[in-house]
Amino acid sequence: MVNVSSASTASNDMTQAIEAIRKWHDLPALAVAVMNDGRICDRVAVGIRKLGDPTPVTTNDMFHIGSATKSMTATLTAMLIEEGKLRWNTTIADVFPELKGRMDKQYEAVTVERLLTHRGGVPGAPPAAAWKRAWEQQGTPTQQRYEFIPAVLAQSPEAPPGTKMIYSNQGYAIVGAMLEKITGTPWETLITERLFKPLHMDSAGFGPPGTIGGVDQPWGHIRKLGINMPVQEDNPPAIAPAGRVHCSLDDLARFTIFQMEGERTGGLLKPETFRKLHTPPAGGDYACGWVVAKRGWAGGNALTHSGSNTMWYVVMWLAPEKNFSVVVGTNIAGPDAEQGCDEVAAAMIKNWLEK
Numbered sequence: 001m002v003n004v005s006s007a008s009t010a011s012n013d014m015t016q017a018i019e020a021i022r023k024w025h026d027l028p029a030l031a032v033a034v035m036n037d038g039r040i041c042d043r044v045a046v047g048i049r050k051l052g053d054p055t056p057v058t059t060n061d062m063f064h065i066g067s068a069t070k071s072m073t074a075t076l077t078a079m080l081i082e083e084g085k086l087r088w089n090t091t092i093a094d095v096f097p098e099l100k101g102r103m104d105k106q107y108e109a110v111t112v113e114r115l116l117t118h119r120g121g122v123p124g125a126p127p128a129a130a131w132k133r134a135w136e137q138q139g140t141p142t143q144q145r146y147e148f149i150p151a152v153l154a155q156s157p158e159a160p161p162g163t164k165m166i167y168s169n170q171g172y173a174i175v176g177a178m179l180e181k182i183t184g185t186p187w188e189t190l191i192t193e194r195l196f197k198p199l200h201m202d203s204a205g206f207g208p209p210g211t212i213g214g215v216d217q218p219w220g221h222i223r224k225l226g227i228n229m230p231v232q233e234d235n236p237p238a239i240a241p242a243g244r245v246h247c248s249l250d251d252l253a254r255f256t257i258f259q260m261e262g263e264r265t266g267g268l269l270k271p272e273t274f275r276k277l278h279t280p281p282a283g284g285d286y287a288c289g290w291v292v293a294k295r296g297w298a299g300g301n302a303l304t305h306s307g308s309n310t311m312w313y314v315v316m317w318l319a320p321e322k323n324f325s326v327v328v329g330t331n332i333a334g335p336d337a338e339q340g341c342d343e344v345a346a347a348m349i350k351n352w353l354e355k
Contacts, residue, residue: 014351018344019046025340027330028221028228029057033249034348035325038261040253042348049218049331050230060248062209062217063329064234065314066307067243070172071277071289072255074116076191077175078273078288081112085182088113088276092153095178103153110161112178115171116288117281119164121157122171126239134238141237142186145177148238165286169235169242176241187241198268199258201251208232209246220311221332228332235309243307249327256318256325259303263320278303278320297353298322306338313337317345324353 022030029047033040043059080086086095092115093100093108100108110120126134130151137144152170159166176187183190188206196204210217212232219230234244258267262274269277278301280287287303295302298319306315314329315338326348328341 014042014347015044015046017347018044021340021343021347022047022330025336026228027332027337027340028230029061029218029331030328030340030344031057031059031061031063031249031330032326032328032344032348033059033253034352035253035257036352037323038257040250041352043249050215051221051228052230053215055215057218057331060203060250062203062205062246062248063252063314063331064209064220064246064307064309064312065243065252065329066309066312067169068252068305068307068314068316069241069243069245070307071259071305071316072191072195072245073172073175073187073241074277074289075259075269076187076195077112077116077179078269078277079194080179080182082269082273086112086178090178092174092178095181099150099153102150104156106157106161107153112175113288114161115175117165117284118167118171118286119162119281119284120168120171120174121159121161121163122152122166122168122174123155123158124166124168124170126170127151127155134236137236140186141188141240142177142180144236144238145173145180145187145240149174149177165284167286169239172242173239179241191245195268196251199251199254201247201254203251204245204247206237206240206244207234207246218331220309222311223332223334223336231311233311243309249329252314252316252327252329253325256316256327260318260320260323260325295319297349298324306341308333308337313341315341315345317349319353322353324349326352 031045034042045057045059049055089111114120277288290303299321303318318325328344
């Protein structure tokens with residue numbers, strides 16, 4: 001978690017400072033965008049798109065954002081709730097009555113809100129057979145999800161619904177499938193038409209960015225036996241609503257501005273709906289696609305979420321009270337990626353909020 005007190009840099013040249021962080025943690029690339037008072041005020045990108053190729057990363061490049069997608073799926077869900085197409089307390093059985101008798105009875109009463117806050121009892125790990133089948137990617141993404149979720153729901157919940165927070169990609173896959181069922185439209189189309197286009201997130205897409213085999217965008221990387229290896233892969237489309245979006249950091253920055261301004265002025269949602277998305281259940285810290293954490297530099301509550309498909313890592317930090325946010329990404333995953341991105345976020349917070 002960001003500790004600003006340890007983030008001071010010896011140089012005012014943020015590019016130089018971020019390059020030092022990248023080298024220290026042995027990351028192929030490292031990029032950041034900073035938002036202040038509703039505009040992007042700083043951006044830096046250092047490193048290369050793919051190990052073994054000299055092409056430098058740029059500030060316009062796309063990064064896979066992993067589970068940062070969850071806040072987008074939650075926002076899309078809230079749009080359909082405002083339109084009356086479903087409710088916060090709509091249950092899985094309401095949307096999928098045909099699964100009654102095939103799903104564990106405890107799941108029948110699990111609501112959209114519980115799924116979005118990871119309190120539906122849905123397991124953190126998918127059933128092995130269902131996961132193996134998801135990797136085969138048979139049919140459209142919508143068909144893959146509709147095959148995947150009954151296999152998840154057929155098993156007993158990991159905990160009784162409503163009793164504890166269990167972080168679950170499967171829970172968000174269920175939400176995505178619910179949205180598809182009530183609209184008759186693929187989740188990928190819904191989120192593009194309803195969120196990405198209105199916010200002018202023109203770079204947003206799904207799966208690995210760029211042309212397969214090309215170096216027109218960064219590649220992801222995995223670290224095996226201390227060696228970084230470039231890859232162009234992703235998790236299966238069955239769990240796309242939980243974490244399969246890629247976009248430029250500028251576009252991710254636009255999304256954070258939209259979230260922060262929404263609490264004050266609304267936008268695609270009413271202010272009170274934004275506040276609901278940003279408010280965790282009593283006694284918890286996970287709201288709808290956002291972790292809520294008190295931070296002194298934020299002037300109160302900060303909103304944060306990280307994302308990784310095991311080949312990339314991105315983190316978002318938002319300070320709604322300060323109308324300030326920072327997003328950081330790298331094209332590799334693991335503890336070094338997380339630490340490097342955290343250090344960059346802390347350095348930018350210190351640079352912009354403590355000037």
